[in-house]
Amino acid sequence: xxxxxxxxxxxxxxxxxxxxxxxxxxxxxxxxxxxxxxxxxxxxxxxxxxxxxxxxxxxxxxxxxxxxxxxxxxxxxxxxxxx
Numbered sequence: 001x002x003x004x005x006x007x008x009x010x011x012x013x014x015x016x017x018x019x020x021x022x023x024x025x026x027x028x029x030x031x032x033x034x035x036x037x038x039x040x041x042x043x044x045x046x047x048x049x050x051x052x053x054x055x056x057x058x059x060x061x062x063x064x065x066x067x068x069x070x071x072x073x074x075x076x077x078x079x080x081x082x083x
Contacts, residue, residue, distance in 0.1 A: 020044060049074065 002008050008019040013029065018038060029035040051067045053059060059067075 022047075 002011070005021055005025055008021055009025060009029070011017060012019040012021070013034060026035055030037065049070060051063075051070060053063050053067075
């Protein structure tokens, strides 16, 4: 068990078990036949992305821009997610 996608990917590549990871992360490994889909017809529930920041009167511009960027990316992705 790990809370890092890159660590889970490394474990799976080392043969330490299976991992539930996003397509964008594992597709190169699947294409190179270093990993394979175990349940290709199964779809897992969508996962969320959350932007956590201090509850202040003024959100820094760089934080606001990043949140807006995430919203745009999620709106354009096939798995519609909400922020």
